[in-house]
Amino acid sequence: MTVAPFDKLRAGQAQRRSWRSTVGGVLTHPLLWTALLFLALPFVAGANPFAGQWSGFVGIATTMVIFALFASGFNLLFGHVGELSFGHAMFFTIGAYATALYSNGFNVSVMGLPLHHARTDNLFIALFLSVVIALLWAWLLARVVVPRSSGIYFSMITLAFAQVIFFVTYRFSDLTGGEDGLQNIARPNPTGYGWLQDSLHLYWFCAIVVFLALCLLYWVLASPFGTVLHAIRENKQRARFLGYDVDKFRVNAFVISALFPAIAGWLWTYYQQAINPDAGSVEYSGRVVMMSLLGGMQTFLGPILGASVYYELQNNVSQLTKYWEAWIGIVFAVFVLLGPRGIMGVFDDVRHYGFATAIRRVLSRTARVEADMQEELPPAIEDPIAGKASP
Numbered sequence: 001m002t003v004a005p006f007d008k009l010r011a012g013q014a015q016r017r018s019w020r021s022t023v024g025g026v027l028t029h030p031l032l033w034t035a036l037l038f039l040a041l042p043f044v045a046g047a048n049p050f051a052g053q054w055s056g057f058v059g060i061a062t063t064m065v066i067f068a069l070f071a072s073g074f075n076l077l078f079g080h081v082g083e084l085s086f087g088h089a090m091f092f093t094i095g096a097y098a099t100a101l102y103s104n105g106f107n108v109s110v111m112g113l114p115l116h117h118a119r120t121d122n123l124f125i126a127l128f129l130s131v132v133i134a135l136l137w138a139w140l141l142a143r144v145v146v147p148r149s150s151g152i153y154f155s156m157i158t159l160a161f162a163q164v165i166f167f168v169t170y171r172f173s174d175l176t177g178g179e180d181g182l183q184n185i186a187r188p189n190p191t192g193y194g195w196l197q198d199s200l201h202l203y204w205f206c207a208i209v210v211f212l213a214l215c216l217l218y219w220v221l222a223s224p225f226g227t228v229l230h231a232i233r234e235n236k237q238r239a240r241f242l243g244y245d246v247d248k249f250r251v252n253a254f255v256i257s258a259l260f261p262a263i264a265g266w267l268w269t270y271y272q273q274a275i276n277p278d279a280g281s282v283e284y285s286g287r288v289v290m291m292s293l294l295g296g297m298q299t300f301l302g303p304i305l306g307a308s309v310y311y312e313l314q315n316n317v318s319q320l321t322k323y324w325e326a327w328i329g330i331v332f333a334v335f336v337l338l339g340p341r342g343i344m345g346v347f348d349d350v351r352h353y354g355f356a357t358a359i360r361r362v363l364s365r366t367a368r369v370e371a372d373m374q375e376e377l378p379p380a381i382e383d384p385i386a387g388k389a390s391p
Helices: 005-027 030-044 058-078 089-104 123-148 152-171 199-222 224-234 236-241 246-272 282-295 302-318 324-338 342-353 355-363 365-376 384-389
Strands: 106-110 113-117
Touching: 030 058, 030 199, 030 302, 058 199, 058 246, 058 282, 058 302, 089 123, 089 152, 089 246, 089 282, 123 152, 123 246, 152 282, 199 224, 199 246, 224 236, 224 246, 236 246, 282 302, 282 324, 282 342, 302 324, 302 342
Parallel strands: none
Antiparallel strands: 106 113
16 A cells, blocks of 8 residues: 555654654753753852953852752742742751751750760761651641641741741750851761862762752652642642542642752751751741742742842842842842743743743733733634625
8 A cells, every 4th residue: 555645744744843842842841951050050150240250159059059959849839839838948957957966966965865976977867867857847747737727827837837946946055056056067078088078079969969859859740749739729629629639739748848948958068067047047938939939939940040040149239239138129029020920931921922022021011911811812703604794
């Protein structure tokens, strides 16, 4: 049986369309752009051509990747479930203090019971302890808080529990060092050659760990579990009508979201070689909220870009004025008002509408509403009867 030439042509066109779709999917994959960003950060982070500073700072790049993971974990709950937590810094703190105490050792007495641990530098056991303690605390909170609260009440309760952790680290000075925190935390030496003592090597170590953790997060969001989370974010009642146990999914999302700040806290301790109670303060929780909103809270890349932009602004603006926090607040407010979907929302508008229309949507609320309405209106349908009656 011979195949008609037109069938061969159609088969070839379908194959080319499939190839283009595959290539386009790879080139626009968020993990690819995350990897490219991490490769570029040590060379461009903190650079300021206007001040003659053309090279990047490895320390700023390390801070960016660690907080990219922290913000991404927070955004799992905020952007993908629709629940705003003001207490995710407590998981960051738990991961950081667990690492510090395990690395530095301690010798305290709790209710007359002496507790002693010698100094050590096994980073894998430190990671295991950080993650397990943070997840256990998150599970206990989730079982109590999540089924009984939502919206602003959920935000306030998470803030209250975060303050509990903050005051424990602040007041229990025999164990945590109190206001001064824990200092002189040795970086691990797993290879025996002091590889992590070099700041650039430490950056690559942090970047690899963060990238692997983000791969896990992407897998969670792309799974059927992530799809249900998005359905809960859009309409909890409809998700319940479809047969999903909404509270169970919210509890699981809360626990999973605690994993990533705990890993970030583990890395942060080795990078800073010190930790103090400020890591669990409201400021740190508010900082990741700002990062998620800047980048785009309902996207995967949003918190990663938001963390980079936040610390880039902090580094450059702080060189110009001591009131840098106020100026960053103004930039944040203006950006949220003009681009409520964040940096990724602006990129999406440019790809969808073109550059000129995207700029009009940013600068004019009327243009934004008109473009959205145009998409929602059904296409015009010609009336065949009226068409026949017309001359």
